[in-house]
């Protein structure tokens with residue numbers, strides 16, 4: 001069976017390094033907020049190109065903490081897209097703010113010319129989602145930010161290492177939010193997430209929010225560092241030392257992970273262009289990391305069923321637009337502009353696997369079977 005994602009082969013290759021790193025972490029005397037996380041925070045923020053970085057429990061928490069740090073909550077509106085993963089919206093709604101959805105362009109990314117008409121007096125922020133591994137048009141989004149004095153929180157859950165105009169996603173907005181969920185470009189072996197920023201005040205605030213509003217752990221030298229005293233209302237969202245030690249090892253392979261994904265994408269590009277599938281495009285000024293290689297076809301469901309009979313199991317990311325889902329319907333009003341592309345794509349798209357450890361002959365089999373069908 002060819003699966004949409006697997007980690008066992010990858011783990012086998014790096015097992016000795018992972019075990020060694022976990023052991024050194026467990027032997028260090030720190031389990032949470034210790035030296036492995038310090039090291040990872042330094043290395044990952046350097047990789048992204050921001051001054052500061054903060055490990056948190058997952059990217060849903062990262063987006064929530066980012067919004068809270070920017071004082072966004074009840075009565076506020078946050079512009080985002082409806083073709084994203086549910087957690088982008090979970091995080092916005094958890095702050096008490098309303099998500100306001102705008103449609104996407106042909107590349108499945110936030111359509112920048114739809115943003116201005118969705119802005120009103122309550123709009124406080126935009127959450128561009130660099131979906132599938134390609135960065136939104138940040139030049140346009142930053143222009144809108146400036147014009148309307150909005151905050152930008154980049155959802156980089158799928159775009160670790162992706163670049164726009166040679167700058168990494170997560171270094172454009174006020175705050176960048178990353179996921180290290182196991183399937184992601186840089187995956188932990190459990191849940192983990194990250195926040196990036198160049199703003200020291202936001203960094204300090206997010207640091208407190210991740211630790212129940214307390215200034216820091218006992219290693220901090222801050223004058224507010226009264227043990228067990230909450231300076232503000234926070235939450236509990238920490239990236240533990242074992243996951244940090246795994247991420248420290250895996251960060252060493254990030255260039256390979258990305259180049260292998262791009263290599264697989266090129267093989268699909270070269271060998272599927274004669275089919276009836278709409279293939280993904282790497283836009284000008286972009287460096288795509290192909291978290292998902294998303295193709296579209298009118299007969300998507302039939303194709304998926306037939307491939308399953310050949311033992312090829314493919315994922316749809318994502319089959320349901322969020323504004324159509326029961327808990328989030330209330331955030332979409334008839335008077336708003338229709339989300340036509342979002343809705344059409346949801347019924348046409350599916351993903352071909354690009355995880356680095358997929359075998360070449362599996363990629364070849366997928367190509368062969370799709371060529372027979374379309």
Ligand SMILES: Cc1ncc(COP(=O)(O)O)c(C=O)c1O
Pocket residue numbers: 058059060061084085087088129131155157158178179180181192193
């Ligand atoms: C676009 C997007 N945003 C946010 C998230 C949330 O990430 P996490 O699972 O780390 O909370 C995900 C993960 O699925 C995602 O794909």
